[in-house]
Amino acid sequence: MRMPLRDTSAVAAGVLAPLATALVLVPLRTSVTHTNLALLLVVVVVAVAAFGNRFAGALAALSAAAWFDFFLTTPYQSFHIQDRADIETGVLLLLVGLIVSQLAAYGRTMRRVAVTDATHLERLHGTTRLARSSTSSDDVVQRVRQELVEVLELRGCRFEYGTLVGRPPRLEPDGSVKVDGWVWDLERQGWPEGEIELRALAHGRYQGRFMMTPEPGSVPPSLEARLVAADLAAQAAAALDDDSVSAGPRP
Template sequence: MKTPLRDAAALAAGLLAPFLAALALLPWRTSLSPTNLALLLVVVVVAVSALGNRYAGALAALSAAAWFDFFHTQPYQTFHIRDRADIETAVLLLLVGLVVSQLAARARLLGTVAVTDATHLERLHTTTRRARVSASADEFVERVRGDLVDVLELKDCRFERGVPVGGPSRLEPDGGLAVPGWIWDVDRQGWPDGEIELPALAWGRDQGRFMLAPRDDARPPSLEARLVAVDLAVQAAAALAASPGDRTPA
């Protein structure tokens, strides 16, 4: 699985931002105390963590401690520290940077989860309303297809009428992923290669399946997003089952 571009950029920032900040603080190396310099570097660590992720934050904390040692403790331009107070400041910078980076990343994650959950809930409500006003089941299924592309951040999605024949990987009702011949952890391993089948089931009857085509560089969707996708497929199947002209033969 490829590293998403945003995560790669966050890791690069975690490595480079403290270095650039420590370099920019050189003119004030003798006028500011080592403690104040360390606090300014902590601000950089927090910024990287808030905009990136916890791994980028941890890397930024390590980078900040290293460049604080290199540029702002004697002897300068070495990774050796002579003064005990400077050693304590460097260690505290590392520890505080690690702690605040994880807290900042967690706060950002919680905020993202809250916004995402509200978005998913609104999407389900909107889809339910659409089911009542759609001119035909096919029109509603097309709308659900577009919703699945958005929810799962797909490259493409298509709907196939009839009973699913199986074969490809399948998104299960519990949000898990069934991959023939494998025990698959989608949160850790991401999407498998090829298309993924999402059955459209209603009242125990197969109405067809959505074939999901993930983007090559996409990160795996959250469990909440996958469960929303399953609910959307159920609503599409219910619309087909409730339409006499669209019923699938038993």
């Protein structure tokens, strides 16, 4: 699987941003205390961790400590440090950078989780409101189809009425994916090739299935997103089941 562009950029920033900052600080190394220079590098580490992830933040902390030693302490352009105070500052820079970067990445993760949870909840509530107010189950199906594309970051999605044909990979209600009856390791292997079905079942009755096409090489969505997708499909199935009860079987 390919690394997301944001993570790739964060890793690159983790290596290059402390280096660039240390070069900018070179003219100040004789007029500004080494402690203050180290604090400026910590700010860069925090910025990288907040933008990227824990790995990028840790990489930035290591990079900052190395370039602080190389450019800002005597002897210059050497990884050898003569002054004990500079050694202590360098070690503290590394430790503080690692700790703060992890805290920044954790805060960013929690913020993203909160936003994601709110978005998923709105998807479910919006579909529920439509199912209650709409007189056409097809409207609900189309709404769910669009929501599935967004929540699972799909290339495309279509809905099939009628009987089951073939045995494509299947997204189960518990969020797992099965291929030929076996549980597929989605986290390690990514999406299986071809279309993936998500069956719409209501009260044990099969109403149809959503045929989903993932983006090639994309990172699989979280378990939470997959569970939301299953709930959305169940809402479409309930709307179709209500229609079939009131109007008879769909031709």
